[in-house]
Amino acid sequence: MSDKITKEEILRICNVQPKKCMKCGKCSGTCPAYDEMDYHPHQFVYMVEHGQIEKLMASQSIYKCLSCFACLERCPRNVEPAKLIEAVRLAVIRQQGKNHMTENDVPALLDEELPQQAIVSSMRKYKK
Amino acid sequence: MTYSYFPGCTLKNKAKDLDRYGRLSAAALGVELEEIEEWQCCGAVYPQASDEIATRLSSVRALNAAKEKGQPLLTLCSACHHVIKRVNHDLATNADIRTKVNNYLELDTPYQGETKVLHYLEMLRDEVGFDTLKKAVKNPMKGTKIAAYYGCLLLRPSGVMSFDDPENPSIIEDFIRAIGAEPVIYSQRNECCGGYMAMEDKGAAQDRVEKIHDSARKAGAELIITACPLCMYNLDVNGKENKLPVKYFTELLYRALGLEEAKDNV
Ligand code: SF4
Numbered sequence: 001m002s003d004k005i006t007k008e009e010i011l012r013i014c015n016v017q018p019k020k021c022m023k024c025g026k027c028s029g030t031c032p033a034y035d036e037m038d039y040h041p042h043q044f045v046y047m048v049e050h051g052q053i054e055k056l057m058a059s060q061s062i063y064k065c066l067s068c069f070a071c072l073e074r075c076p077r078n079v080e081p082a083k084l085i086e087a088v089r090l091a092v093i094r095q096q097g098k099n100h101m102t103e104n105d106v107p108a109l110l111d112e113e114l115p116q117q118a119i120v121s122s123m124r125k126y127k128k
Numbered sequence: 129m130t131y132s133y134f135p136g137c138t139l140k141n142k143a144k145d146l147d148r149y150g151r152l153s154a155a156a157l158g159v160e161l162e163e164i165e166e167w168q169c170c171g172a173v174y175p176q177a178s179d180e181i182a183t184r185l186s187s188v189r190a191l192n193a194a195k196e197k198g199q200p201l202l203t204l205c206s207a208c209h210h211v212i213k214r215v216n217h218d219l220a221t222n223a224d225i226r227t228k229v230n231n232y233l234e235l236d237t238p239y240q241g242e243t244k245v246l247h248y249l250e251m252l253r254d255e256v257g258f259d260t261l262k263k264a265v266k267n268p269m270k271g272t273k274i275a276a277y278y279g280c281l282l283l284r285p286s287g288v289m290s291f292d293d294p295e296n297p298s299i300i301e302d303f304i305r306a307i308g309a310e311p312v313i314y315s316q317r318n319e320c321c322g323g324y325m326a327m328e329d330k331g332a333a334q335d336r337v338e339k340i341h342d343s344a345r346k347a348g349a350e351l352i353i354t355a356c357p358l359c360m361y362n363l364d365v366n367g368k369e370n371k372l373p374v375k376y377f378t379e380l381l382y383r384a385l386g387l388e389e390a391k392d393n394v
């Protein structure tokens with residue numbers, strides 16, 4: 001199924017222009033989730049541009065991105081890598097049966113203090 | 129000044145203190161907060177995809193309710209603020225989103241991003257004024273060294289949030305000065321705490337949190353303050369044994385205004 005997702009579809013979802021990237025690496029350099037990622041923000045930009053969507057869709061990075069917008073704020077070319085990563089994640093979870101997390105997973109991850117905000121955001125980020 | 133107040137889901141549950149101290153302090157400062165009727169959860173994450181409409185609707189309903197009352201919308205939770213402010217910007221600037229949202233909501237008058245969205249801290253800075261606040265302080269926290277923790281959601285993307293300088297913010301430090309304490313500047317104050325990883329990857333969240341505590345400690349801080357319930361949770365629960373105490377800024381405001389004593393004297 002994932003082979004049907006094209007570069008054009010990803011770019012339609014997020015409205016990003018990867019061509020603007022000047023490959024400075026600042027987005028990855030500033031990313032607080034860098035160590036947890038297999039593909040890094042600058043690679044998302046390059047790989048989407050070159051149509052390597054399948055690899056990105058299989059990547060764990062889409063669940064590691066913190067949506068902290070550091071890459072987006074600090075990119076000197078206003079490429080907005082965070083949006084690209086979100087678009088790839090959406091392309092995955094919008095497929096039938098591809099939720100990364102559902103309500104059923106939540107009880108096992110709860111603790112006494114966990115704020116609602118954490119649960120609501122997981123459901124927004126990881127499930128359709 | 130009267131505001132349409134959007135507390136959000138977390139302030140009704142795990143972050144009751146952020147809300148309660150915020151409301152009591154606002155009342156003491158002569159600021160009226162009218163809770164929006166039947167507000168719905170903002171979703172906690174801003175939908176970055178331009179083709180997501182349903183996830184924007186609860187914000188627009190709240191924004192439109194404020195518009196109908198002719199009031200600015202006031203937020204307190206960093207995540208609510210982030211989501212509502214950005215959705216408002218979409219409605220003001222993105223014709224496609226505006227059309228689709230309005231087609232769906234069928235309001236009497238289409239909503240076009242008219243409502244002004246303010247965070248509680250911006251209200252203190254821009255409406256009350258830190259000088260006025262300083263004069264209202266009864267219990268200045270003299271000599272206490274406090275680290276302002278901004279995190280990500282209030283500051284970025286700066287072009288939309290227009291909250292403060294994203295790399296060298298000063299609003300919380302100015303707040304700290306106004307309540308008589310001493311702000312400390314440290315490098316991690318505007319870096320993400322990894323809160324969104326806290327559910328699935330505790331180890332990674334703990335590493336991020338330790339970096340923040342370590343950076344604040346080395347700068348001499350005795351205490352960290354935040355406006356975000358998720359940062360609060362993460363910095364506390366995922367901190368090591370030598371972590372600094374973490375408080376909501378509204379709790380310090382409440383104490384500095386002498387409201388605790390006032391309550392005890394009733
Ligand atoms: S938004 Fe995601 S990719 Fe960008 S810096 Fe933050 S964690 Fe990294």
Ligand code: SF4
Nearest residue numbers: 021022024025027075
């Ligand atoms: S920071 Fe911007 S320009 Fe630099 S590599 Fe990342 S996306 Fe490209």
